Amino acid sequence: MTAGSIIDAKIERLARGGLPRVLDLFAGCGGLSLGFKAAGFEIAAAVEFDPDAAASHGANFHPGDERHAVARDITAITPEKFAAALELGPPGSAIDVLVGGPPCQAFARVGRSKLREVREHPEAFRFDPRAQLYIKYLEYVDAFKPLALLMENVPDALNHGGQNIAEETREVLEENGYIARYTLLNASFYGVPQMRERMILIAWRKELTDMVSFPQPSHFMELPPGYTGSRQVALKLLKGGDLNKKAPGYVEPPEPSSSLPAAITAQDALADLPKITKHLEGKLRRGARRFDELEKYPKAKLNAYAQLMRQWPGFENVQGVSDHVIRYLPRDWKLFSRLNPGDQYPQAHAHAVKMFEEALARLKAETGAVPRKGTKAWEALHASIVPPYDVGKFPNKWRKMEPDLPARTLMAHLGKDSYSHIHYDSAQARTISVREAARLQSFPDGFIFSGTMNPAFRQIGNAVPPLLAKAVATEMMSTLRSSLARRNDVIFRSAEAV
Template identity: 30%
Template sequence: MSHYNIIDIFSGAGGLTEGFRDNSFKIVKHIEKDIAASQTLLLRDIFYYLQQSDKLYLYNKYLNNEITFETLLEHTPPEIHNKMLNIEIGHDTIDFIFNQIEEKTITGIIGGPPCQAYSTIGRAANRNKKDTDERIYLYRYYVEFLKKYRPNFFVFENVKGLLSFKDINGDLLFPKMQEEFREIGYSIDYRLINAADYGVPQKRERIIIFGVPDNSSKLIEKFFNALQSQKRKPISVKTALSDLPQLHQGQEKNQYQHEPNDYVRKYFRKNTNILLTQNIARPHREIDLKIYKEVALARSKGKNLKYNELDKSLITHKHTDKFLDRFKALDWNQPAHTVVAHIAKDGHHYIHPDIEQNRSITVREAARLQGFPDDFYFENSRTSAFTQIGNAVPPILSKKIAQAIKMIIKL
């Protein structure tokens, strides 16, 4: 076998998968329950097929609304469509899923169960749901995949809140998870990784768990050393967005305004013949625009303006003692703060740093801050695009994870 066979579970839009898309890896199956994220992933598989077949003009036609998704499907073979399994992993579906995976030799399993259950945000509100929130125990299906396929390695990504999360009995969940992995013969370790240290223009702390069969346990330290060796200086928002057009609220502009710098060319604009897409700014209420201006101006002077510090005429909420950071601007000269799925609800936490533009960021700008290339298109609405981006593993980081695996695991 000249490549590593990978199963990608709890895939989301495929941010983790994206790093594993080179000739060394063959992605056998993506498994994802969300319909829009699954369609995004299917489209991405089609994109890579068309690229290899010298037919990217069809992808551009699709982006331009000249042909339908169905027409794209007609131009791709069934084995490309069949990689995507849009299904929820659960007790009733797991045997069916196993039956859909024809390859029996699996080198690696990658993925991270949905993290909202472990997140420190909203933890108090979620406390009462613990006994009914099945997301807490989705990692047990990950264990089932390891038992079934006995891969040479696995990569499990999650929020750092997992380390402090307590289960229904009030016990820390993470040590129990570690024990369950060990019981089936896997050695594991984890590191808290900040994506900003790896070339992603965003401060984003996540746990990366790496596991191998017990007889290969020496590889774990080597993996984390190989990952560490790929660190680089942080990238600012300005560096990441420098070539994109100036927009005002409600505007759409899908043309680049400037030549790309080296960083943008390397990570976002490798494909010079693909259209810019999804660069549309949300419309905003007049009062929010006034707030955005104040907040962005304060940010440019190094200050995060709290809600109760706004001009009195702009404070409409009765409660000025909580949710004081409900408005937040990006800083041109720093990596972005963490992009989370809440961006799908409103853009108040992601105000564009350019005061003249006075708006929240677009889907394309959010995708860039998350490290997605410009030829990556998110189905099928602005809301679901933002959700997919906020939930993703940054592809720039996942590529370095894949690199580290290639450095240490020889087939």
């Protein structure tokens, strides 16, 4: 079949009522997949390199079919071999929508001229690690011939070392039969209890439509300076000249109206979950945290967000959660209780120094003496209370969440530490649990994370928030349906004319 006939056959299938089939590349545990599934798409398959994340994706979207839980390296498996392994049929006919986003580092310094050579001369970059993931992404686009695609990435994709990756991607796609546009969307505007900014690029086959639209916000908040500032940094390259000439594919983000419901807060997202205080009672030990102990939901009046997290269609959960586990951080539990909402590391360090001084005062009151500064006893007491990090470096490495605001961006390094998201409840004096991180990303309570605590944190931190994905997917479904309706109307009118 020719490329044109393949595209026509896909359009015809959808026009007859078939569900649009999604292939998720760089899928992680499935944030994008979950959003698209909720919007009415069928999740046909996914490619994911990390074994734990691949196992999570398989467990949630293809339970019982181990083929979908296998980790695969996109640089080592061709589209044809991938399609054969999952019995999808010929790649060109297997899927309708391709979603995902190669890690931004893969694009660095590849350059516009090289991107344009990828289709004709892929061998030129076989040994260039900077380009491999991007080349493979385009290879899968070329092989699977999606009617539509979504690429997501960090805002810096608009200014990555002076390179506008999104614009260069748009140019390549439009040379190959697509219309593409991109923008920046903040998750808090779409019902996610987190201020997470993402670059979103949407492309459509020109046979379907010549318009690209982005979802209107459903919630309102005023982003703090750090987020508006980072957006301006990302846009700096675009703003350096005539925007329409410099970045014709960029679309200004839809702005939320103050008349919309307020953004979902951290307290909205977490308040109905069981409280965790075992660590304060000496009942928590160092070691791997497994998800083998069910914490039953407490009786509580549920807000709309909590209800959604428990009752998400296909991922319902009525009993409780088994991944409500936290890190073992005994030095800092008392310090966490002292912090005020919004405090970051400099404030935490100051609180710790005061706590150390209080400890010295108590020791003097009890024994009549204190160790001299610089002695081993002084150093040991100091180390048991005061964190060792320089207050001038990475001040936002620590942060106590504000209960009345969405959380700040969850990062992949949740897999190493959770200090960036200290629970707002001082009585619990801890960092967030795995399930709380999932709630802040808008993963429902019935969603399964494979592996132990650290891999689960990493999967969550790397994910696209499902509610943001659902908003984009819903907009894409609307575009698809209206395009198919227009096409059918044209066919009907043509038949009438005959």
